[in-house]
Amino acid sequence: MALKVSGPDSDLLEYRQVDDWAYLRAGVKPLEEAVGSQLPAPEDLPPDATDLKQVLGGGWVKMPADSLTKNTPGQESSPSAIPSAQARQKKVLNGLQRLINREVQLKDTGTEGGAEHITATAPFRTLLTGLFDELRPLAADFPQGANLPTSKGLKDVPDKKITADFAIKNGTLNEISVDLAPLADTAKGDKSTLVLRIGKGDQATTPPGPPRSTWTH
Known part of the structure; x- marks a missing residue:
């Protein structure tokens, strides 16, 4: 699967899942404009925040697809x-x-x-x-x-x-x-329409070039 959220001029967020791997990247500048605040610069983060640095640098982050839903230690429950x-x-x-x-x-x-x-x-x-x-x-x-x-x-x-x-x-x-x-x-008669168009999408593919970082969560 592939999901992309775009603004008027560029992409804000993109997510892809291919086989057992998921890939995520963010358009930092468009996101800052959308939320009205500045995100931290990669160089201002701690040295061990490699994944977050990768995201804030506009690069792809690679992670196991099931890592987004897998329970963390201490959360396990019996099947019954x-x-x-x-x-x-x-x-x-x-x-x-x-x-x-x-x-x-x-x-x-x-x-x-x-x-x-x-x-x-x-x-x-x-x-x-x-x-x-x-x-x-x-x-x-x-x-x-x-x-x-x-x-x-x-x-x-x-x-x-x-x-x-x-x-x-x-x-x-x-x-x-x-x-x-x-x-x-708003004044009576004004319209602000949100439109979702549904059509045939492109085949989801692995992003070009291997991501420099792998999500370790």
Whole structure:
């Protein structure tokens, strides 16, 4: 698999997984501009922070693909103590289905540009809180240190209704667009649309040149 997050001018973050290895690199300058603060320079880090130096230098870091989800010492649990991953996933899917049936209003809005359009409308904070609540059974599968927000942590999120538009072309989901303007204090009629286009991706390949560092976590 391959995942890339890009800004208007360059890549912010790129992740690849090929066979048993994962590769990660960051666009430091674009990330600094995106978050509005300066990251440490590699030369300012301790000598033993080789992996972090590699990332902040814009290079690739190589790590075993399972190192992001493997439990650290002291976290082991007996197989009988926790449900299987398959059972947890089934529970989450059932919970998400109930959440959508309860909170989301679906509407067929017709055909445009050769694609069928269906909209889904829901109160943002209610849906987000419910989503994280339903995902909690999968927390055991998350990387170490990854915590899901609680309802208390989401209390300041606007609970205004937002609408996602799903474009389906030739029986396949082609595009998802969400107008985020209702979540901001903008003038009536303003739009701020987030668009996700879905298409055939490139084959994930090992980055050119061997990474100079291997993640040791």
